[in-house]
Amino acid sequence: MGELIGSLWWLVVSLGVLVSIHEYGHFWVARRCGVRVLRFSIGFGKPLWMKRGADGTEYAVAAIPLGGYVKMLDEREGDVPDAQLDQAFNRKPVWRRIAIVAAGPVANLLLCVALFWGMFVIGRPDYAPVVGGAERIAAEAGLRAGDTVRAVGTRATPTWSEVQMALLPAALDHEDVPVRVTGDDGSERTLQLPLSQLPEHFDERNAIGVIGLSPRHAVVPAVVGRVSPDTAAWGVLAEGDRITAIDGNPVADWRGIGPQVQALGAQGGLAMIEVERDGERLALEIQPREATDEDGTQRWVLGIEPARGVRPEFDAMRRYGPLQAIPAAFAETAHQARELFAMIGRAFTGKVSVQNTVAGPVTIARATNAFAGQGAAWYLSILALLSLSLGILNLLPIPILDGGHLLYYLIELVKGSPVSERVMAAGQYVGLALIAGLMGLAFYNDIVNNLVH
Incomplete structure (x- = not known):
């Protein structure tokens, strides 16, 4: 229940900030272009709060917090007194209408820069980009445990999050x-990671795992958390034991236990397992027992489970001074914009599943709640990405979105006259259908990704 309330809270707060800035962009430019604004609303539906300003504009907060709008004086939406015709949106030159419509997405892009600036100034804590384990493709490329990843391609990776991205x-x-990378001995080397060898279809949400990389902070220590009754370890090992060696072979972490247990079982007989218990080093005799998995696979087991430790502390920080953070924020915004356009392209060409591309409110709510729980800088980072996404997606040439209106105005510039009412009406239906489809896909993805899994 706590996670649900927190997710809903941060969703409403985040959408409120993003929508307010977006609509304020339209509002601010419209006023400066001489257009009369009738209503500035955050949310849709019945107003929960409304106040009329000295400028005659109604300011409202509505019941459905999934958007907002700026209603301007327009002859296409009602009668306009002759004395106010010069303040009607449709009477303004096309360049002013373009500026007003583009102002919303531009405001979101500027907000993205400001949020990234704030994130860099505060400093976003993270994990050091140190490899904890390398298998499969990563191991074939020469990556080893203890390597620090300095750059992937041309992008520097000061934290593990940067490595993933x-x-x-x-x-x-x-x-x-x-x-x-820099090895644990201080030597630097450049490796070629052959990602062309990845399967054609793989779990995009676990790309790092499929590559065979695991970070140092995710390595599970070889500490016993639970001993199952009537197993090989029952009465031998105890909760809290740190396993240091099996049959004379050192154990670095939990992953090193399984292969050695299988080898012990295959050779038969008793073996020595060395542990640290309450500050003492003990050598204990143990003999694995054979067990059958649910899929029928036979394997040797001790009957122990790892300790469920607390989340490790962050050991890296990405931070800049106020002046250094300005170019860093613009560079980060540009980089993330390129990646977003690239991801949209992959979705259209089938390189990436739309299930993992189009996120709905449940996914966004859970993500904002999780990021907010890690501190202000993390929350600013996801808010910046959401603002960037909102700005760019609104520029797509889909009728009813800002990009659709901009498309109409560009056509008007070329042909010298406005697009006909019939074409605009048809475009509205097409736009509504596309948006409804995207919303349906987003809700479906929410169900599959959050409720089914």
Whole structure:
């Protein structure tokens, strides 16, 4: 229940901020272009609060917090007194109408820059880009536990989050990418990560795992959390034991236990398992027992489960001074915009599943709640990405979106006269159908990704 309330709260707060800035962009430019604004509303439906300003504009907060609108004086939407015709939106030159419509998405882009600036100034804590384990493609490329990833391609990776974000596009495109690393001995080397060898279809949400990389902070220590009754470890091992060696072979983490247990079971007989318990080092005798998995696979087990430890502390920070943060914020906005356009292109060409591309309110709510729980800088980062997405998606040439209106005005510039009412009406129906389809897909993805899984 706590997560549900928190998710709803941060969804409403986030949408409120993004929509307010977007609509204020339209409002601010409209007023300066001489257009009379009748209503500035955050949300749709019945107003929960309304106040008429000295300028004659109605300011409202409505019941459905999934958007907003700026209603301007317009002859196409009602009678306009002769004395106010010069303040009607439809009477303004096409360049002014373009400026008013484009102002909303531009406001979101500027907000994105401001939010990234704030994130950099505050400093976003993260995990160091240190490899905890390498298997499959990562191991074949030469990555090893203890390597610090300095760059993926041309993008520097000061944190593990940057490593993930840099590797994902290359993985989706199945493109080999150079990776610059520093070994735990201080030596630098550049490796070629052959992502072209990835399967044609893989779990895009776990691309790093499919590559075979795991971060140092995700390594599970070899600490016993639970011993199952009537198993090989029952009466031998205890909760809190840290396993240091099995049959004389060192154990670095939990992943090293399984293979050694299988080897012990295959050779038969008792073996020594070394543990640290309450500050003492003990050597205990143990003999694995054979068990059958649900799929019928036979394997040797001890009957132990790992300790469920607390989340490790962040050990890296991405932070800049107020002046350094300005170009960094613009660069980050430009980079994320390129990645967003690229992701849209992948969705249209089938390189990435739309199930993982179009997010609905449930996914957004859970993400904002999770990011907010990690601190102000993390929340600013996801708010910046949402603002960027809102700005760019609104520029798509879909009727009823800002981009659709801009398309009409560009056509008007070319042909010298406005698009006919019939064409605009047809476009509205097409736009509504497309938006309804996108919303349906978003809700479907929410159900599949959050409720089914």
